Amino acid sequence: MSFGFQLVHARPSRASTLLLSWLLFSLGIGLYFYASQKRHRENPEDRVMPTVSQMFHGMSDASVKPAEDDDAVLPENASLRQKFFASMLWKDTLATSRRFIFSVALLIPAVLLGLHMGLFPYVGVVFLRFVLFFDKIVALSLLPILFIAFGIDELSKIMLIVIGVTPTIILDTFNLTKGVPSEQVVKAFTLGANDFDVAYRVVMRQIAPRVLNSIRLNLKAVMLFLFAGEMIASTDGLAYRIALLRRHMGMDVIIPYVLWVALLLFLVDFAMRLVNRKLHPWFQEA
Amino acid sequence: MPLIETSNLSVAYGTPARPVLTNIDLNIEEGEFVCLLGQTGCGKSTLLKLILGAEMPSSGRIRIDGVERKQPDRTRGYVPQKYSLFPDKTVLGNITFGPEVSEFNLFTRLTPRYFRRRRQFREDALGYIRRIGLHERDAHKYPHQLSGGMQQRVAIAQALATKPRILLMDEAFSALDPGTRKDMQRLIRQLWRDTGITLLFVTHNTQEALSLGSRVIVLAKETPDSGAHIAMDIPVPEPCHEHQIPTLVHHLEHASGSARAPEVAVLATA
Numbered sequence: 001m002s003f004g005f006q007l008v009h010a011r012p013s014r015a016s017t018l019l020l021s022w023l024l025f026s027l028g029i030g031l032y033f034y035a036s037q038k039r040h041r042e043n044p045e046d047r048v049m050p051t052v053s054q055m056f057h058g059m060s061d062a063s064v065k066p067a068e069d070d071d072a073v074l075p076e077n078a079s080l081r082q083k084f085f086a087s088m089l090w091k092d093t094l095a096t097s098r099r100f101i102f103s104v105a106l107l108i109p110a111v112l113l114g115l116h117m118g119l120f121p122y123v124g125v126v127f128l129r130f131v132l133f134f135d136k137i138v139a140l141s142l143l144p145i146l147f148i149a150f151g152i153d154e155l156s157k158i159m160l161i162v163i164g165v166t167p168t169i170i171l172d173t174f175n176l177t178k179g180v181p182s183e184q185v186v187k188a189f190t191l192g193a194n195d196f197d198v199a200y201r202v203v204m205r206q207i208a209p210r211v212l213n214s215i216r217l218n219l220k221a222v223m224l225f226l227f228a229g230e231m232i233a234s235t236d237g238l239a240y241r242i243a244l245l246r247r248h249m250g251m252d253v254i255i256p257y258v259l260w261v262a263l264l265l266f267l268v269d270f271a272m273r274l275v276n277r278k279l280h281p282w283f284q285e286a
Numbered sequence: 287m288p289l290i291e292t293s294n295l296s297v298a299y300g301t302p303a304r305p306v307l308t309n310i311d312l313n314i315e316e317g318e319f320v321c322l323l324g325q326t327g328c329g330k331s332t333l334l335k336l337i338l339g340a341e342m343p344s345s346g347r348i349r350i351d352g353v354e355r356k357q358p359d360r361t362r363g364y365v366p367q368k369y370s371l372f373p374d375k376t377v378l379g380n381i382t383f384g385p386e387v388s389e390f391n392l393f394t395r396l397t398p399r400y401f402r403r404r405r406q407f408r409e410d411a412l413g414y415i416r417r418i419g420l421h422e423r424d425a426h427k428y429p430h431q432l433s434g435g436m437q438q439r440v441a442i443a444q445a446l447a448t449k450p451r452i453l454l455m456d457e458a459f460s461a462l463d464p465g466t467r468k469d470m471q472r473l474i475r476q477l478w479r480d481t482g483i484t485l486l487f488v489t490h491n492t493q494e495a496l497s498l499g500s501r502v503i504v505l506a507k508e509t510p511d512s513g514a515h516i517a518m519d520i521p522v523p524e525p526c527h528e529h530q531i532p533t534l535v536h537h538l539e540h541a542s543g544s545a546r547a548p549e550v551a552v553l554a555t556a
Binding site: 181182183184186187188189190191192193194196197200201202205206208280281282283284 | 338340357358359360362363364366368369370372373374375383384385387388391392428429430444445447448450
């Protein structure tokens with residue numbers, strides 16, 4: 001049966017690719033503004049769907065004024081720069097970024113553990129079952145335990161991310177290590193390499209680009225656990241602000257904040273992709 | 287004393303045990319070019335992996351220069367059919383890898399002596415690159431940028447760079463097109479003559495075995511359920527004339543296809 005046009009064999013032109021790929025964005029934005037205008041005509045005090053100018057106002061306030069619960073006092077004649085570094089947006093972003101960087105740094109030991117589990121049978125025997133079990137625990141269900149055990153400060157939030165994401169990274173690295181052809185390992189030994197040369201100079205280097213890609217995929221999970229922690233128990237951070245503003249129905253700041261988080265995450269992912277390509281020019285993305 | 291000596295070597299896989307090799311007694315002297323011939327699944331690659339130390343026998347022993355060795359090491363070089371090069375290293379990096387890890391570990395690599403030695407390693411590697419018929423401008427290419435034949439050339443250079451006494455090649459040319467294959471056979475023959483290295487070459491191609499080796503060993507199974515044994519072990523007359531090959535091929539294929547070979551004596555005088 002033929003539809004008169006090709007499906008699998010279709011070749012969209014450059015122009016139609018460009019047009020069609022932005023279609024849903026423009027549709028979404030258009031619909032939002034239409035609905036927002038309509039609501040504001042009926043009720044000028046509407047807080048659910050703020051207009052562009054309201055969101056712009058909200059954000060420009062957020063990026064030059066300290067938060068209401070922040071008692072930082074700025075001199076009368078403070079420069080724009082000083083104002084920005086004391087602002088709500090900057091301080092929230094900083095707090096969240098700090099936790100995010102800590103959490104991602106803690107994934108490095110996870111990668112090393114996965115590598116050793118895959119390569120050294122005894123390490124694998126000791127850890128594999130345990131990690132598989134740990135992987136099945138729903139990390140968020142541990143949140144109360146963590147708050148009780150580690151208090152409600154930074155440690156418990158970072159532990160949440162570690163518990164939530166590291167098993168995935170460990171198991172992924174383990175599988176990638178197992179996937180390295182045995183010829184490569186044997187070859188390295190015949191060339192005089194010792195066990196650690198094989199681990200770090202042959203296997204690690206080969207799986208590095210795939211491990212980085214796996215971390216990129218898991219950034220979303222890192223952010224998810226980070227936001228859960230911040231929303232429930234925190235006094236700063238982007239998710240804390242979003243949760244706080246919900247009480248005032250502060251949609252004019254919440255929506256830009258959500259987009260800001262998405263933009264930041266996109267930039268981190270993009271930077272990691274560039275770094276990956278720069279570091280591993282030999283890697284052929286499958 | 288033979289350089290490679292296997293006594294009463296048997297291997298079986300799985301439960302219930304399915305024999306792959308039974309009672310292999312094999313002595314290989316220094317400087318021989320042994321071709322291991324047999325049909326697919328007859329265990330010739332397994333025998334090579336046992337000598338390599340990558341697999342362990344169920345019973346029997348293997349001595350390399352009189353010593354039992356439990357894992358692959360510098361004494362035996364290895365060129366497999368696939369995945370023979372490190373994809374993350376350039377041609378130069380692949381060839382210098384052996385000498386580097388043989389002399390330096392992860393910590394001594396940080397010393398200034400390492401950087402001085404590395405220059406020497408690179409020069410040696412360029413020598414090998416020329417010897418195997420590659421251009422110096424290929425030195426900084428990655429394996430995926432090379433053709434299959436070129437990759438195997440580099441793999442041979444990489445194995446030779448640590449100067450092993452034994453080189454084990456597992457169907458190393460089987461994935462190459464006939465023309466490239468001929469070139470590679472010429473190259474490996476030349477390298478064998480020049481270096482006096484002991485070669486063990488696994489192949490399923492009778493013609494290749496005869497045109498390469500100084501000795502051909504045929505592995506065969508008596509029944510489908512029994513393990514393979516050495517069905518034939520013949521020295522190849524040197525030089526092996528092209529016109530003799532068809533008859534030899536016929537005899538050998540007969541041997542590897544069916545049971546024992548009573549015509550060993552006939553062939554030896556052929």
